[in-house]
Amino acid sequence: MPWQNKRHIDDRLKDKTKLVIKVNYFTSIFSLIFFLACLFVLNITVVIPYVFLAFGVLNLINTFLFRYHKKLTLTYNIVSIMTLAGASIITLYSGGINSPFIFVLALIVVAGYVTTKSYGTIYLNLNLLIIVLIYSQSVVDFSFVSNVVPENSRNLFALLSVLFSVYLLGGVFGKNLLHAHHNLYKTKNELEEKINEKETLIKEVHHRVKNNLQTVSSLLSLQSRNIADKEVKGLLKSSQNRVISMAMVHEMLYLREDLSKIEYRSYVQELAEYLIRSIKGTSSNITLDIDIPDLKLNIDTAIPLGLLINEAVTNALKYGIVDENKGEIHIKLTKDDANEYLLHIGDNGIGFPETVNHKTSNSLGLKLINNLVRQLQGTIKRDFSKKGTHYIVKFKHIKNQVAPPMPTPSIS
Known part of the structure; x- marks a missing residue:
């Protein structure tokens, strides 16, 4: 039904909105924490901490603006582009193709496919291109891009990067996908129950219509017995046969699994044989x-x-x-x-x-x-x-x- 489809679309939009807002808040807060960790724990003072700071602040602004314009696609694309740019820069300045932060690029692809298939495909191709470019930079070894993470902080930086990637993938996207799967399974069961109920009701309707038509046929038959005029009696018999021909359709729909169509050859066979018996007799x-x-x-x-x-x-x-x-x-x-x-x-x-x-x-x-x-x-x-x-x-x-x-x- 149309209202059920609209409700399903609204629920799906709400789930997507919750996921995007949740991811935005989480990544913004994590970026600000990472900014502080880079300066005061990891001793990273070049490029990387300021990319985290810029992303965290801009993404919070992007999330707050959503409350006013309510355009989820705009909010999602802004955060995706910022994440793509920020993750690429941090990856380049933390070891290039060997940087543990490169896994964040994969999260953008996951987020794209969670939103829509088309966005997932776009960001998948973009990320593949960026990874190839990062690899090319590592091979050529551009002098203006170097690993700014101190040697004694690289293991801790790698740990934080991996923890961030794993938690975002499992704790945020994984939970949301599992929740969506459960909702989909629940909705599927509810729809199957409603379809079964509807089919049962339709079968009952066909059965009752068939019974009512047979009752009409019986009344016509009883009425014809009290009429001596052969012409009138023939008219009643013809009307009875017309009613029976309609009753046969409803009976076949009631007896078969497919409630929308009947196998027409068997119907015509039964109808023609009935008419022959009715008009010409059994022999x-x-x-x-x-x-x-x-x-x-x-x-x-x-x-x-x-x-x-x-x-x-x-x-x-x-x-x-x-x-x-x-x-x-x-x-x-x-x-x-x-x-x-x-x-x-x-x-x-x-x-x-x-x-x-x-x-x-x-x-x-x-x-x-x-x-x-x-x-x-x-x-x-x-x-x-x-x-x-x-x-x-x-x-x-x-x-x-x-x-x-x-x-x-x-x-x-």
Whole structure:
């Protein structure tokens, strides 16, 4: 849901903000401590202590300014650039490629990837370039850059540099990443529970809709028993079959793992066999030829297409293949490269004249077929090259429940 996505983004932004501010405060305080240690403990009086002092003061100012402009990206990039410049200078003046402070450069890459993948990639490439340049300087041995750390203080300087790198990597970034991982795992479990609950509810809805439709079908069946007029009784039976065709869709969605789509071949098979039993009886002379690949259709496409097939097959069984005559019903559904579907449906019965269509006839079945094609945003035409009644329907996969109005297609 949109509000859940917004909440997730807000939480992630808060975590990033806390991490950047925490790292800024920690590195600023550590830099100021390192400044004092360089002057009064390590006896370093050239360049290095003043780089620590400048970084500590400027980064505190950078962190305080964030409270006013609230631009986390700006704050992060300023501290990253200052860290990159400061760490490079300190590395150069504390032994070059052999300086223990060079590991601080790696922390900038970690911080970049914690923020975003793109920043991580940028700072990774920058650091690789700087390390190569530092190595080149060590090889060439520029005279204006030398190790300003006194010989007797180098081990202690190395210890402090490594402790700083390890603590920042493990105590700050490590803790944050672990916390983020736990939150992500917790959110994942919560989402899985909600998805399972939603799927259970959707299944229950499909089950209840199917039961309600079957109840409607039973009521129509009971009502038809009290009617002597064969025409009215036939109308009720046709309505009952239409309700059953919709109920089958909901039943299949209820029984299958995928709640969004149904396997259409099995649906058409069950629907056609039910119609044959319902209209012709259990011992009919009807041959059913279904050619449908492994296609899955959503409910918005499956129901109108199922009703269309219901009408075409019903008309074929009632008016095309009369009495106890042998007959064949063909249903073929294909999908082309343009993601459009083509339905060939017909019978080898007696057919009806070319002049008869939904406009010239009072047949509810023909009008329904035409309206259902419009709902599928498709076109329909009759194939007069074959014996009987054959339709060719071209339609699209419906993505929305309410299809946009389309011009009424003609049955030619």
